[in-house]
Amino acid sequence: MRSRSLVCTGCGCLCDDIQVQTNDSRPILIENACAKGAAHIQASFNPERRPHCTIGGRQCGPGEAVAEARRLLGNSRNPLIFGLDSSTLSAQSLAIALARKLGGSIDSAASFSYGPLLAAMLGGDLPACSLAEVKDRADLLLYWGADPPNTHPRHLSLHSYYAYSEYNPAGWYPRVTLVCVEVRRTELSSMSKPAIRIKPGEDRAVIEAITGEAQSQVGAAQGLAELIRKSHFCVLFCGLGLMHSLGGDPGPLVRMARLFAGSTRMAVIPMISEVNMMGFCRLLHQTAGQVSSVGFKDGTAAGREHSFLEQVRRRSADCVLIVGSDPFAALPQSVMENLGDAKIVCLSPLATASTMAADVVIPTALPGVECGGSVLRMDGVEVALAELEKGAYPTEEAVLSRLLEIL
Amino acid sequence: MEQAVHAIDVNLVTCESIYVSLAALREGLGQAYRDRAAVVHLSPADMKRLQIRDGDRVELTAASGSVVVAAEADGDLEEGAGRMPLSLYSNRLAEYRPSRWPLPALRLIQSTVSPTGKGVTPVEDLLVRRTVA
Structure with missing residues (x-):
């Protein structure tokens, strides 16, 4: 033992x-x-949760599957690499190099979630801070469109409200105001004071009422603006509910942060669920100047036409390499059905809807359990992963390196 | 007794559920996943209008497709509002029409709810079927 x-x-x-x-x-x-x-940890030890290495549903060895992946990607006129939000930084670098070598496109789930927000943060338009800075310093914790008890169960205890040194389970609570803005009742709203309830899709109107851009007042806006103005250090934990409601546009948040810049320190931390979306966005930004949706066909180009969603919708990608992601479960089935004629290669540590749909499945080691590496947390801090037990599966790095070598 | 209506329109808000995540992690897309994901919460008033009780099955129909799930009352919801966990079930109803909205409409879905005698949609029917090479 x-x-x-x-x-x-x-x-x-x-x-x-x-x-x-x-x-x-x-x-x-x-x-x-x-x-x-x-x-999550136990899943990697459960054989029923691991995919088989397959070509066209037939079980095979990893060498054969990698060779078939090479053939499909090599024959592709418009290859697309997607995923990587849960991959290590080194796997992400290799995938970007592979996309460049193939003259294909590369994208992650950031393009339909936090991508524009991360671009604004990396570009300096939105102030950021580390989670270590939050503890004991922030006096207003504002969760907006975020539901950490369901998405990040230990977020409050490890990184925010309960992590304050004043907190004591016997009943002493930190002198910090916990606020949430939500469209429904949640566990978090029951402990927030105040919990601000808004209508679905009303987020932009609330922000614009705060910044004075709106024609009419929204009930929640005045009280929220007052709370932010009175605080010294407000951390906005931005959830997917807010990003979807804004259609991915961080503009209203940028304007709100500017409004309070003179009186309050305001910082934004995206409530990213994937372990290394931040890392992929930063790497791609360093490589191609964009956080997502980049094409390498004729030089380097970025834009909506290179996004996974658009390439699937337009049926332009003829071979998709999915790395550590499950778009067949995460996206509308009406969109994913457009991939009917494309070849799909899936590198995945777990059996998913995407491994069930793939032509070639290559099971890989689960980062942080079966292999180490580095990732960037939601606040941009680099975290080194440990390896619990080396499993029987190759790492994503090993498979991507091999593909780079033989393509 | 109030006259039952055959169908009502609801705005469905979807949300991540740790129970759906746990079911998927522990057993994949099996029975536990189906039990947790194939649920819609409706207001008591809408449940009454449809003359349905907790556990009764309803068919949700949206522009992109339809699913049969179990209905449960939630006193927190207003008439015309619904809530369901983000899952393969809600993604069957979601659409992506960039001319209308830049992101896939995964979080807020306009749907019609009607009582049905059909069984809950099997997860297998929600998987995208492809003819693999």
């Missing part, structure tokens, strides 16, 4: 206090992890 410290890769929190005891290479005790984190 042995004990290992682990960074959990079950969600974007990247909890770094996990202890796992293993016996005969199997976890027998997982300490400090939430239910989601524990299930």
